[in-house]
Amino acid sequence: MTAHERRASGSLASIFAARMLGLFLVLPVFALEAARYPGGDDPARVGLAMGIYGLTQGLLQIPFGMASDRFGRKRVIVIGLLIFAAGSFLAAAADSLAGLVAGRALQGACAVSAAVTALLADQTRDQVRTKAMAIVGASIGLMFALSLVVAPLLVTRIGLAGLFAITGALALACIAVLTWWTPAEPQQQMNVPRGRLADVLRHPGLLRLDLGVFVLHAVQLAMWVAIPALLVQAGLAGADHWMIYLPAVLASFLVMGLTLFPLERRGYLRAVFLVSVGVVALVQVGLLVATPQPTIPALAALLFIFFCGFNVLEASQPSMASRIAPSNARGAALGVYNTLQSLGFFAGGAVGGWLAKHVGFTGLFGACAALMLLWLAVAWPMRAPRPAKSAGEVLASEAQAT
Numbered sequence: 001m002t003a004h005e006r007r008a009s010g011s012l013a014s015i016f017a018a019r020m021l022g023l024f025l026v027l028p029v030f031a032l033e034a035a036r037y038p039g040g041d042d043p044a045r046v047g048l049a050m051g052i053y054g055l056t057q058g059l060l061q062i063p064f065g066m067a068s069d070r071f072g073r074k075r076v077i078v079i080g081l082l083i084f085a086a087g088s089f090l091a092a093a094a095d096s097l098a099g100l101v102a103g104r105a106l107q108g109a110c111a112v113s114a115a116v117t118a119l120l121a122d123q124t125r126d127q128v129r130t131k132a133m134a135i136v137g138a139s140i141g142l143m144f145a146l147s148l149v150v151a152p153l154l155v156t157r158i159g160l161a162g163l164f165a166i167t168g169a170l171a172l173a174c175i176a177v178l179t180w181w182t183p184a185e186p187q188q189q190m191n192v193p194r195g196r197l198a199d200v201l202r203h204p205g206l207l208r209l210d211l212g213v214f215v216l217h218a219v220q221l222a223m224w225v226a227i228p229a230l231l232v233q234a235g236l237a238g239a240d241h242w243m244i245y246l247p248a249v250l251a252s253f254l255v256m257g258l259t260l261f262p263l264e265r266r267g268y269l270r271a272v273f274l275v276s277v278g279v280v281a282l283v284q285v286g287l288l289v290a291t292p293q294p295t296i297p298a299l300a301a302l303l304f305i306f307f308c309g310f311n312v313l314e315a316s317q318p319s320m321a322s323r324i325a326p327s328n329a330r331g332a333a334l335g336v337y338n339t340l341q342s343l344g345f346f347a348g349g350a351v352g353g354w355l356a357k358h359v360g361f362t363g364l365f366g367a368c369a370a371l372m373l374l375w376l377a378v379a380w381p382m383r384a385p386r387p388a389k390s391a392g393e394v395l396a397s398e399a400q401a402t
Helices: 003-034 043-071 073-093 097-108 113-122 126-180 187-191 197-201 204-233 242-265 269-290 296-324 327-379 391-401
Strands: none
Touching: 003 043, 003 073, 003 097, 003 113, 003 126, 043 073, 043 097, 043 113, 043 327, 073 097, 073 113, 073 126, 113 126, 113 296, 113 327, 126 242, 126 296, 197 327, 204 269, 204 296, 204 327, 242 269, 242 296, 269 296, 269 327, 296 327
8 A cells, every 4th residue: 555545544444443433332332321311111122222222323424425426525525524513512401312312313414434545545455455444444443442441431421422532533533633634625526527326326336336235234233232142142241242353353354454455456356255155154054953952152252253254344335336437436436335334233133122122132143144044145146346546546556657
């Protein structure tokens, strides 16, 4: 990667990380702390307060992505981060569950994931795009693991309102990073005519990836309906679950670095991608088998294998989406992609809970395995995108020439 690409990747990864840390800090403790608010005795309303963020995200990803194609990535990202900060401070000031719902809904209106990913794609060459996306994915994974450790400690000292205040402050810090650290948008990208959403929705390769990101995150959320309960059943207290999650996440990053990038350079991206889908499917089968009598070693091994496959897919999917999308509709394409990701979160939580209640954890993991196999069948005809000269490559070439 060139110095320009390292700067773009590092700055945008830090924006993703800071924003996601704010969200992740709240999630492990939200259900318990929200019950202390007036109206918090209604589990359905607590669930609404948690889930409404994903709903507003899903509704606004495409408009924000298309706006970034038309008005510029940075401008749209700043507006989104200001909305996110406002929602965070509204939730921090809330004195009832209704206030928390309003704050979470406003937080979700910061649907800038597509714009940030598109800006990263604009600033990097195809040859290093997956590595750049992996840096972003790794930063998000680390924030998730960190939140599992520090959220229970912080909430005892500053409460849920304090966590939301930290979230708002992190959003404002992201604006500073975007303004003073992230490189300027390539002029070539800003001056091209805007593409059409219809072109994105008719693209077979993009549609495969859209289905894939929906399935992957639906399965991830559905898994976590059952995983905490299985760990407790195996004898691990809830406060100690991070002892399983953190090593699994960190070790999986090492495996991804040793496999994905070298094999992609050798032309095996399609094979690595399909194997990773198969690995996640096999983990669901393993969890199905382990459910009647779960043990900590078995669950730890399965979670490590899951994160190995999951992280490869998290890095490679947005990279491929940005590479095969029309350059003048990249924001729209990634808007659709992130919309399906948000809807996957929503569906995984809602349907996963329904399955766990009506058919048990074995039925839940059986459904997840079937869904992953369906994705594998749909993805099988895929072809790895060919490298193309992007605005980031032109910029890097000009920088080297000077």
